[in-house]
Amino acid sequence: MTRDGFRWVVGQSAPKIESHSNAKLELLAAYLDRYFVTVSSQPQIDNIAITLVDGFSGGGRYQLFGEERPGSPLVLLEAVKRAERRLNESRRKPLILDxxxxxxDANKDAVGYLRQTLTDKGYGDDINSGRIVILRGEFEALWAEVLNGIRSRQRAGRSLFVLDQKGWNQVQFATIRTILSDLPKAEVLLTFAVDWLLSYLNEGPAFASAMAKIGIQGQQLAEYVEARGEAGYQYVIPRLLARDIQQMTGAPFFTPFFLRSQQADRNLWLVHLSKIVTARNVMVESHWTVGNTSLHRGAAGLNMLGFDPHWADGVAFDFGFDVQAQADIETAMIDQLPYRIEALERQGVPTVGHLIEGIANDTAATRDQMEASIMLLCRERQIDLVSAAGSQRRPGAKPAPANFIRLSRQLLIPGIAMPPRG
Structure with a gap:
């Protein structure tokens, strides 16, 4: 057995995978399908250079309920083949995904098994040509080599790093910060076992050393330990951690959503980090696509990572990207958006694009859901949309990013602010 619990022996059946791990792979596939549609949306684009990095690749395939399931390397490879086929169905000039x-992977048996798996699946020539590079070693020891390879090949560095670590401290936040800083179009998908961290959190030196590996120490760790003794800690500590992850990685946009693990009775964070709001939106859409395997611990609306006094009473605020969550999102957005718009107006003249970027990390809503709420508020004459030329858009018109957005002048009385919430 290896440290990740899988036994890789060339010529033997692949190890078994739990259903929540399979859900990660299904979410990755859903994300990639949406990703390629998004990056190829402009018809004049005919060549897209991209690098896909799997930092904890394993042997490439698994068994689930007696059937073979592709591991993350095959999910990535098959997603590119699928995208090229689908995207070229309606194009006169072929699109090339370069x-x-x-x-x-650090385990030599996993690397050997992966090489055999890819050869069996017809990717032997890609390995020989260097299109597929298989490296044995720790991700933290090899990421700089990969980064240099990407920079030498791609100016913008369009790339996706899939970092399905076991536990929570095999990837340093400073590493992610460098990746996002050096590659403007890079995205990182990081597995983080936050429920396991909550279970093992303590004041001992061994735990402090484990947390220091990712950059969490001193006052940050003290905050976690202090919160561990309070009611609702399972909601409070992930919010502190989300704050620190965003700060330490320098990622303007992130999605700290969970994947359910019924076998382990613990849930995994699948954190998407990027510098591009559109990339975040694609990830959120993917969570809504897989539905009942995704989970968010918190309220709907624009206070996704806020603190709530009811946690002290042990009241859970989980929603599962289902029909009820959709209704809760719609209700909360209609209630809360005018207050956020009012706050932005105090700072200047906000646009729709400015608003959406400002609220992206505060909600589990997709861009389409945000725009639908804006359109409804316009129809109800609660807000106005104004074009760059100064003309008011008709109520119900689809908002454009450059449209100015403001509270309806019909509802405002000079000198009187909106009523306080609640």
Whole structure:
């Protein structure tokens, strides 16, 4: 057995995978399908260079309920093939996805199994040509080599790093910060076992050393330990951690949503980090696509990572990206958006694009859901949309990013503010 619990032996059946791990792979596939549609949306684009990095690749395939399931390397490879086929169905000029792959694993048996798996699946020539690079070693020891390879090949560095670590401290937040800083179009998908961290959180030196590996120490760790003794800690500590992850990675946009693990009775964070609001939106859409395997611990609306006094009473605020969550999002957005718009107006003249970027990390809503709420508020004459030329858009018109957005002048009385919430 290896430290990740999987036994890789060339010529033998692949190890078994739990259903929540399979859900990660399904979410990754859903994300990639949406990702390629988004990056190829402009018809004049005919070549997209991209690098896909799997930092904890494993052997490439698994068993689930007696059937073979592709591991993350095959999910990445098959997503590129699928995208090229689908995207070229309606194009006169073919779109070329110039993709390169790095598959990394520290276990020699996993690396050997992966090489055999890819050869069996017809990717032997890609390995020989260097389109697929298989590296044995720790991700933290090899990421700089991969980064240099991407920079030498792609100016903008369009790339996706899939970092499905076991536990929570195999990837340093400073590493992610460098990746996002050096590659403007990079995205990182990080597995983080936050429920396991909550279970093991303590004041001992061994735990402090484990947390220091990712950059959490001193006052930050003291806050977690202090919160561990309070009611509702399972909601409070992830919010402190989300704050620190965003600060330490320098990622303007992130999605700290969970994947359910019924076998372990604990849930995994699947954190998407990027510098591009559109990339975040694609990730949120993917969570809504997989539905009942995704989970958010918190309220709907624009206070996704806020603190709530009811946690002290042990009241859970979980929603599962289902029909009820959709209704809760709609209700909360209609109630809360005018207050956020009012706050933005005090700072200047906000646009729709400015508003959406400002609220992206505060909600589990997709861009379409945000725009639908804006359109409804316009129809109800609660807000106005104004074009760059100064003309008021008709109520119900789809908002454009450059449209100015403001509270309806019909509802405002000079000198009187909106009523306080609640």
């Amino acid at each position: 993709a390169k792959f790095y598959f990394i």
